[in-house]
Amino acid sequence: MSSQPCYHCGDEIIGNSIVYQEKEFCCTGCKGVYQLLSENNLGNFYQMESQPGTKPSAENAHKYNFLDVESIRAKFIEFEDGDLTRINLHLPSIHCSSCIYLLENISKIEPNIVSCQVNFGKREASIVYHGAKLPLSQLAILLDRIGYVPNFGSRGNTAKIEDRQYLYKLGIAGFAFGSIMLWSFPEYLGIKDDFEEFRTFTSYLSFAISIPVLLYSAQDYFISAFKALRYKSLNLDVPITIGIIALYTQSAFTIFSGGGPGYMDSFAGFIFFLLIGKWFQSKTYRMLSFERDYTSYFPLAITRILSEKEEIVEIEQLKEGDTIVLRNDEVLPCDSYLLSDEAKIDYSFVTGESNPITKKKGDFIYAGGRLEGYRVELRVEKESNRSQLTRMWDEVKSEKEETTGLNYQNKLSFYFLAALLVVAGISAIAWAFIDSTQITRIVVSILIVACPCALALSGPFTFGNIMRLLGRKGLYLKNVGVIERLNQTTDIVFDKTGTLTFGNAQNVEYVGDELSKEDKQILYALSSSSTHPMSRMISGFLNKDADLTSVFIENFEETKGKGISGTFEGKEYKLGSADFCGTPKEISEETASYTSFDGKIGRFIISTALRPGIGDLLRRLGNYQLHVISGDSQKDKEKLAALFPSNSEMHFEYSPKQKLEYIQNLQSQNKSVIMVGDGLNDAGALAKADVGIAVSEDVFRFTPSSDAIIVADKLSQLDNLLKTSSFSKTVIIVCMVFSITYNVIGLSFAVTGNLSPLVAAILMPISSITVVFLSTFMAVFRK
Numbered sequence: 001m002s003s004q005p006c007y008h009c010g011d012e013i014i015g016n017s018i019v020y021q022e023k024e025f026c027c028t029g030c031k032g033v034y035q036l037l038s039e040n041n042l043g044n045f046y047q048m049e050s051q052p053g054t055k056p057s058a059e060n061a062h063k064y065n066f067l068d069v070e071s072i073r074a075k076f077i078e079f080e081d082g083d084l085t086r087i088n089l090h091l092p093s094i095h096c097s098s099c100i101y102l103l104e105n106i107s108k109i110e111p112n113i114v115s116c117q118v119n120f121g122k123r124e125a126s127i128v129y130h131g132a133k134l135p136l137s138q139l140a141i142l143l144d145r146i147g148y149v150p151n152f153g154s155r156g157n158t159a160k161i162e163d164r165q166y167l168y169k170l171g172i173a174g175f176a177f178g179s180i181m182l183w184s185f186p187e188y189l190g191i192k193d194d195f196e197e198f199r200t201f202t203s204y205l206s207f208a209i210s211i212p213v214l215l216y217s218a219q220d221y222f223i224s225a226f227k228a229l230r231y232k233s234l235n236l237d238v239p240i241t242i243g244i245i246a247l248y249t250q251s252a253f254t255i256f257s258g259g260g261p262g263y264m265d266s267f268a269g270f271i272f273f274l275l276i277g278k279w280f281q282s283k284t285y286r287m288l289s290f291e292r293d294y295t296s297y298f299p300l301a302i303t304r305i306l307s308e309k310e311e312i313v314e315i316e317q318l319k320e321g322d323t324i325v326l327r328n329d330e331v332l333p334c335d336s337y338l339l340s341d342e343a344k345i346d347y348s349f350v351t352g353e354s355n356p357i358t359k360k361k362g363d364f365i366y367a368g369g370r371l372e373g374y375r376v377e378l379r380v381e382k383e384s385n386r387s388q389l390t391r392m393w394d395e396v397k398s399e400k401e402e403t404t405g406l407n408y409q410n411k412l413s414f415y416f417l418a419a420l421l422v423v424a425g426i427s428a429i430a431w432a433f434i435d436s437t438q439i440t441r442i443v444v445s446i447l448i449v450a451c452p453c454a455l456a457l458s459g460p461f462t463f464g465n466i467m468r469l470l471g472r473k474g475l476y477l478k479n480v481g482v483i484e485r486l487n488q489t490t491d492i493v494f495d496k497t498g499t500l501t502f503g504n505a506q507n508v509e510y511v512g513d514e515l516s517k518e519d520k521q522i523l524y525a526l527s528s529s530s531t532h533p534m535s536r537m538i539s540g541f542l543n544k545d546a547d548l549t550s551v552f553i554e555n556f557e558e559t560k561g562k563g564i565s566g567t568f569e570g571k572e573y574k575l576g577s578a579d580f581c582g583t584p585k586e587i588s589e590e591t592a593s594y595t596s597f598d599g600k601i602g603r604f605i606i607s608t609a610l611r612p613g614i615g616d617l618l619r620r621l622g623n624y625q626l627h628v629i630s631g632d633s634q635k636d637k638e639k640l641a642a643l644f645p646s647n648s649e650m651h652f653e654y655s656p657k658q659k660l661e662y663i664q665n666l667q668s669q670n671k672s673v674i675m676v677g678d679g680l681n682d683a684g685a686l687a688k689a690d691v692g693i694a695v696s697e698d699v700f701r702f703t704p705s706s707d708a709i710i711v712a713d714k715l716s717q718l719d720n721l722l723k724t725s726s727f728s729k730t731v732i733i734v735c736m737v738f739s740i741t742y743n744v745i746g747l748s749f750a751v752t753g754n755l756s757p758l759v760a761a762i763l764m765p766i767s768s769i770t771v772v773f774l775s776t777f778m779a780v781f782r783k
Contacts (some may be wrong), residue, residue, distance in 0.1 A: 006030050014542055037445070064140040067152075073136050076152065079366040084114065084351045085131030090151040091143065094123045103148065110134065110142055114351065127350045169217040170275045177268035178214045181204045184265050201254045206264040210248070218244055218271050222389065239420055240274070243330070243447040247757055250440035263441065263757065270448070270761040277765020302326075302333055305377065315384035320382040326371045327531050328558050336378035338363050341552070343376045345369040374556035375529040420450045427751050435753075440755050449746035449760035458735030461772055466728045466777035474714030475693075475721045482707045483691050486725040488672040492621060493663065493685070496630035496652075497591070498533030498678035499695050501608035502712065508541035512595070512602020522568050523595060525551050526575055530564050533697070534593050538575070538604050560683070561631055561656040563593070573597040591632050613716030615643045620719040625671075629654045629662050629685075660684040676715070729779045735771050742767050 006026035018025045020035065067073050079086035094100070100118045103125050107113040112134035117126045125148075129139060140150050183202035225241035247267045301324040304313050310325060315333040318324065323339065326332055328781030330346075343365070344356040350368040359365055365378065424446045431439045463480035470477060477483065494500055515523070520542050528539040553566035553573070563576010574596050578585040581596040583603075592603040616628065626648040628640060634652045641650065651662065663685050666673050675682065676687035686692030686706045694706035695715060710718070746763060749755040 007034065063144070064137040067137040067140060068135060077131075079129055079350045079368065081347060081357055081366075083130060083132060084128055084347070085136075086126065086128045086350055087136070087139075088124055088126045089143070090123060091125050091148045092123050092151055093148045094118065094125075099148070102146065106142075106146075109146075110139075113139070115317055138327070142180050164353040166275070166279065167221075169278065170272070170553050172273040173217040173268060175212050175276055176209045176217075177265065177272045179209055180261065180265040180268050184261050197722070199260060200258070203261045203264075206261045207252060207255050210251075210264055210268060214244075214248055215269055217275065221274075236549050239417060239424070239447040239450070242421075242424075243757070244270070246440050246447075247444045266756060266758045270444075273758070273761040274765065277768065302330075318384055320380055320383065324378050324380060325375060326378060326565075327375045328371055328373060328529050328556070329531055330371055332365060332367055332369045332371070332378070334367050334380055334384040335382040336365050336367075336380050338376060338446050339379055340376035345374040346372050372552050373529075373558075375525075392730045416450075420447065423450075423747065423751070428503065431753070439751055442750060444757040445750040445755045445760045446747060448757060448764055449750050449755060450743050457552060458732050458739065458771055458775055462728050462731045462735065462775040462779060465776050466725060466731075468777055470721055470724060473717065473721055473724065474711035475718075476709045478707045481723050482691055483706075483728055485672065486674070486722060487729060489624065489674050489691065489722070490671045491625040491627060492674045492676065493627040493629060493666070493689070495675075495677035495682050496628060496640070497606075497608060497632055497658075498638065498697070499676055499715070500610060500614055500628070501636070502611050502697070507607045507609065508537050509605045509607070510541070510602060511605060513600040515600075515602070518598070519597070522553070522573055522597075523575065525553050525568075526556070526564055526566055526573055529553070529556060530557075530558055532564075534604075534606055535564065536697075537606060538593060541604065571598050578603075582738055590598070591635050610639070610643075611712070611715060617643070617716045617718055618643050625649075627651075627662075627666075629659050631655065631659075656682070660688050663688045676710075676718070727779070731775050734778065735775050738774060739767070739771060 003306070007023040007030075018030075023034065025034065045341075067076075073471050076087055076089075078087060078088055090413070091103070094103070103116050103118050106127075110129075112130040114128040116128075118124070119126070127139070132318055140152075183206060212238065221237045221241050221244060224237035229238065239419070244267070247263055247270065251262030251264040251267055254260060255264070301312050301314050302318065303310050303323060304318065305311075305323040318334060318393050324336065338359050338361055341361050343359045345359055345365055346356045347366070347369050350366065354370050364381070367382075367384070427446055428439050428443050429444055434536065460480070463483050466483055467477050467480055524539055524542040527535040527542065530536075551568060553568055555565070556566040558564045559576070559580065563574060563580040565572060565574045565576075568572075574581045575593060578592075578594045581594040581601070582594050583594050583601045585594075591606045593606065594603045595601070622645055626644055628644070628650040630649070630652050631654055632652060637650060637652065641648075651658075654662070659682060663673055663675060667688075667690070673689045674691045674693060675685045676695060677686055678692045678695055682692075682694075686694060689707075691708060692706040693708045693710050695712050696709050697712045710721075714721075746755070746767075747762070
């Protein structure tokens with residue numbers, strides 16, 4: 001018989017333990033998982049927390065055979081290309097940071113798993129693996145074996161069952177509370193001595209009806225507190241559980257010693273109001289779910305062909321059978337079939353693997369694939385899943401540090417709970433000398449009324465509401481961690497073309513050898529396949545006077561920062577910088593895109609205009625150090641210098657690599673940098689900046705490297721958007737002041753014996769709900 005808990009899962013070892021490498025385990029399953037992890041150099045799993053594992057179920061080789069049926073398997077697959085497969089699984093057993101560590105390093109155990117990213121809040125894991133080598137059933141068995149049993153059932157039905165069980169618990173607690181109060185009526189009137197036999201009977205009856213309240217209605221608090229203590233941690237349920245046990249024990253002792261019903265009515269009411277507060281808080285979370293709202297505000301668009309004309313529509317308007325156009329570097333928003341002869345698709349956005357896959361006419365292409373090369377047409381097979389795209393965007397790996405503000409609040413909550421237990425202990429000692437009969441009531445009131453929830457909730461709700469508010473105003477953030485980095489900004493770096501300036505067909509002039517209609521068609525096909533702002537202007541210029549039909553360009557290639565090229569009937573066509581096209585630069589100060597083909601040379605002169613309101617914006621951004629880095633000539637330098645503050649820095653003719661190095665140099669000076677660019681040539685700089693904001697003209701540039709996307713016509717309001725983000729600090733401070741004030745007042749009443757456990761149980765959830773509404777009201781209704 002061992003006195004030590006299981007080294008893997010922490011459960012009590014019943015009977016003889018299983019010893020392996022001087023460590024004791026409760027079963028062969030836990031020992032097997034430990035052996036598996038240690039053999040694959042994942043021993044750090046056990047150093048992160050004490051007994052971090054979960055007990056694996058008995059292995060059953062046939063348990064997941066249903067996943068080998070293709071029609072069933074297809075329901076769970078998000079992406080598949082014959083080699084790599086992506087699936088998003090619900091793993092309810094995820095419970096701590098060590099679980100995340102183990103799952104995100106599972107490829108060390110199974111080499112056929114490419115990557116695994118965990119969403120702790122949703123208990124989900126997004127797994128990319130070699131589907132041809134590792135059947136889904138074997139993947140499920142592996143997860144089951146290490147203690148993370150996948151849930152392949154309907155999550156909606158699971159949620160309904162959980163809600164139903166919760167209402168049962170609430171109903172039992174409410175019935176017990178009402179019944180005990182009714183039976184205790186003589187106690188309230190002070191006539192208890194006249195009904196001694198009835199009082200004794202109802203006291204035992206109260207005890208009987210309180211048993212299901214303790215064992216069923218309150219069980220979630222016991223389980224949560226036990227898990228926290230098992231991992232040497234504290235959560236809100238620890239003091240609540242101590243209060244429940246103290247109140248119930250005192251009441252049971254009073255009943256069996258003939259002293260009446262004790263505090264059994266307060267106990268039942270305490271559980272009842274706790275459950276009401278928990279239910280209301282859960283409903284509030286769902287109602288204010290900023291992730292759902294954020295997704296619905298995210299305005300992705302795509303080009304659709306209707307009656308042989310192109311139009312830009314939001315992806316929600318796409319229907320099965322619609323024909324859509326995808327240009328180079330654009331992301332496919334929905335599952336589709338390829339109508340063009342050939343396409344190269346980069347699925348790195350989905351799988352993390354950057355090798356493009358060649359697709360032929362009629363092939364099925366999954367949502368999330370990014371086109372590399374010449375524009376193609378596709379037929380929509382399934383309506384767009386916007387939330388899947390935004391989840392993929394959020395999963396893009398970044399070297400940037402995540403926000404630490406929320407971690408500080410979690411630590412503060414931990415210390416708050418530790419201090420609360422100390423206050424309760426000191427109060428118990430003090431009241432032992434004043435009136436020992438009041439100790440239980442006072443200690444329970446202290447443990448219940450003091451609530452760190454407001455501290456823990458203020459950050460997530462404030463950041464979530466600010467994120468949603470920014471989305472309404474045209475700035476869409478990848479996640480709430482971006483808000484804190486926005487608030488730390490010292491420098492803002494702007495790209496020029498497509499960011500500070502914009503243009504259309506009216507701002508383009510062609511100079512050079514005369515272009516035939518066929519030449520225009522080929523250049524139109526070349527330029528319309530690119531999403532670069534200058535290419536879009538040129539394609540509009542070529543097509544403004546005549547309806548040009550797009551011809552097929554072979555060997556299309558876009559070299560970022562230089563230009564685009566392709567061949568037609570064996571002739572090479574180039575469009576881009578003078579060096580790229582191999583032509584002399586005519587006027588160094590002009591912004592132009594050169595072209596060369598079949599002995600002809602020319603250039604498209606671009607006369608861009610500043611976006612409306614940019615001058616006023618730059619003046620309002622005087623609190624930041626401003627920079628301009630552009631790949632264009634210095635033609636507009638004097639115009640920009642007149643608008644920017646005198647201490648601003650401007651650099652032109654910068655390559656994408658130089659832009660990235662410029663951002664790195666600023667960061668090496670301990671500066672926090674926002675990079676605002678068009679998302680194509682600026683991709684490296686956007687990814688490196690503390691916050692990369694991609695400017696989207698038609699809102700169909702879905703840029704994985706950016707942290708935020710801003711609608712182009714909202715750029716002039718960037719200062720107001722940054723102020724809105726900064727306002728989150730004010731909201732959090734107000735919420736924390738409220739929380740501290742509430743706790744000081746509540747504790748003062750409880751310590752002095754002027755607060756009953758029942759009233760404390762009512763006040764505790766009200767404080768949390770108040771903070772939720774306070775943060776929401778201040779964020780949403782801010783002018």
